[in-house]
Amino acid sequence: xxxxxxxxxxxxxxxxxxxxxxxxxxxxxxxxxxxxxxxxxxxxxxxxxxxxxxxxxxxxxxxxxxxxxxxxxxxxxxxxxxxxxxxxxxxxxxxxxxxxxxxxxxxxxxxxxxxxxxxxxxxxxxxxxxxxxxxxxxxxxxxxxxxxxxxxxxxxxxxxxxxxxxxxxxxxxxxxxxxxxxxxxxxxxxxxxxxxxxxxxxxxxxxxxxxxxxxxxxxxxxx
Amino acid sequence: xxxxxxxxxxxxxxxxxxxxxxxxxxxxxxxxxxxxxxxxxxxxxxxxxxxxxxxxxxxxxxxxxxxxxxxxxxxxxxxxxxxxxxxxxxxxxxxxxxxxxxxxxxxxxxxxxxxxxxxxxxxxxxxxxxxxxxxxxxxxxxxxxxxxxxxxxxxxxxxxxxxxxxxxxxxxxxxxxxxxxxxxxxxxxxxxxxxxxxxxxxxxxxxxxxxxxxxxxxxxxxxxxxxxxx
Numbered sequence: 001x002x003x004x005x006x007x008x009x010x011x012x013x014x015x016x017x018x019x020x021x022x023x024x025x026x027x028x029x030x031x032x033x034x035x036x037x038x039x040x041x042x043x044x045x046x047x048x049x050x051x052x053x054x055x056x057x058x059x060x061x062x063x064x065x066x067x068x069x070x071x072x073x074x075x076x077x078x079x080x081x082x083x084x085x086x087x088x089x090x091x092x093x094x095x096x097x098x099x100x101x102x103x104x105x106x107x108x109x110x111x112x113x114x115x116x117x118x119x120x121x122x123x124x125x126x127x128x129x130x131x132x133x134x135x136x137x138x139x140x141x142x143x144x145x146x147x148x149x150x151x152x153x154x155x156x157x158x159x160x161x162x163x164x165x166x167x168x169x170x171x172x173x174x175x176x177x178x179x180x181x182x183x184x185x186x187x188x189x190x191x192x193x194x195x196x197x198x199x200x201x202x203x204x205x206x207x208x209x210x211x212x213x214x215x216x217x218x219x220x221x222x223x
Numbered sequence: 224x225x226x227x228x229x230x231x232x233x234x235x236x237x238x239x240x241x242x243x244x245x246x247x248x249x250x251x252x253x254x255x256x257x258x259x260x261x262x263x264x265x266x267x268x269x270x271x272x273x274x275x276x277x278x279x280x281x282x283x284x285x286x287x288x289x290x291x292x293x294x295x296x297x298x299x300x301x302x303x304x305x306x307x308x309x310x311x312x313x314x315x316x317x318x319x320x321x322x323x324x325x326x327x328x329x330x331x332x333x334x335x336x337x338x339x340x341x342x343x344x345x346x347x348x349x350x351x352x353x354x355x356x357x358x359x360x361x362x363x364x365x366x367x368x369x370x371x372x373x374x375x376x377x378x379x380x381x382x383x384x385x386x387x388x389x390x391x392x393x394x395x396x397x398x399x400x401x402x403x404x405x406x407x408x409x410x411x412x413x414x415x416x417x418x419x420x421x422x423x424x425x426x427x428x429x430x431x432x433x434x435x436x437x438x439x440x441x442x443x444x445x446x447x448x449x450x451x452x453x
Binding site: 059062063066067069070071072073074075076078079084087088091092095096099100109110111113114116117118121122124125128129131132163164167178179182183185210213214 | 234236237240241243244245270273275276277278279280281282283284286288292294296298299360
């Protein structure tokens with residue numbers, strides 16, 4: 001269903017950086033990783049908790065969700081250049097929306113973490129637009145109400161497992177670059193100067209990381 | 224020969240991941256949202272990148288102020304009948320049949336564009352266009368437009384400077400690289416190849432984002448570097 005064609009330059013360029021592929025297994029993140037979130041299991045717990053908030057308006061469950069995710073959302077916002085007070089405001093708006101829209105949460109369509117992240121992402125965009133007096137609200141682009149109920153399920157537990165696995169098998173430096181490029185709002189040249197890597201290397205590694213992720217996703221997403 | 228460097232940001236997955244991370248500007252954002260509305264595969268792919276983003280942001284924490292939770296709890300316990308930012312918006316006029324834009328895409332365009340009325344104007348022989356004035360925080364050199372080709376119409380061979388991203392909204396077209404139909408995103412990044420789209424039996428309506436005007440009849444041969452079909 002999804003076909004892509006690269007030209008010869010792409011193919012040759014890929015070969016030039018292919019030696020990285022051989023390093024991947026040896027440099028697996030698995031042992032080195034000691035993060036509070038341990039992937040799918042942790043997710044499942046919060047999915048249930050969020051579904052409970054939706055079903056029973058359980059404030060205690062909501063507080064648990066807040067306590068886990070709010071500091072993480074704030075950390076991401078700070079890295080995206082928001083001031084402490086602006087970040088707190090976006091965090092608050094995010095979790096008020098999590099409560100208000102809780103009934104729309106469908107654990108079959110998204111993990112709690114994903115659902116909360118997308119709300120935070122949109123609240124951040126809205127805050128930036130409000131600063132510029134732009135009369136655009138992310139809700140006006142939202143698909144929730146527009147897409148038929150028959151739409152295929154969104155990322156499911158298997159996808160998340162596969163993504164976690166993909167991230168864990170990426171060489172740590174690639175995973176780090178991916179985070180910086182896409183989720184910490186750093187430009188390629190910012191990353192280059194922070195990591196002291198040449199710009200070309202930053203780009204090659206990012207592309208390699210993307211290729212690998214795409215491969216993992218397609219593998220599971222074959223329809 | 225292989226001195227050219229392809230910018231890794233210019234591929235479909237990069238575009239979708241930037242969308243997932245909330246990093247697209249208003250023009251690209253509109254195009255990707257419209258694509259999500261028309262294309263299940265793109266929607267699913269974005270959901271996967273959102274899941275990835277959620278995982279990445281869960282790895283680090285920042286200290287919240289003492290009152291953060293209290294303020295949230297106060298707000299949810301005493302919900303303000305907050306003014307719905309969408310409520311006072313006049314409903315976009317429904318698309319006229321000859322626009323050939325799916326309703327959902329039309330309402331997205333209406334939400335982010337300055338003009339409410341949309342009418343085709345002649346771009347060149349056989350091609351009609353509507354320039355969309357997307358509201359943006361800072362002016363950029365990006366041009367978003369709707370293009371309409373008559374059934375079976377063959378455009379002149381042309382090329383592009385800078386990246387061109389096209390989402391097909393109605394009908395389809397074929398060119399040297401394949402056949403493209405409703406919901407497909409086509410990304411052209413290399414100015415060295417020209418292409419000659421030929422509209423299908425139903426004509427073709429697309430949303431096209433460019434960084435510069437088209438260059439028709441350019442003597443320099445142009446090349447299409449990356450090509451995606453979803």
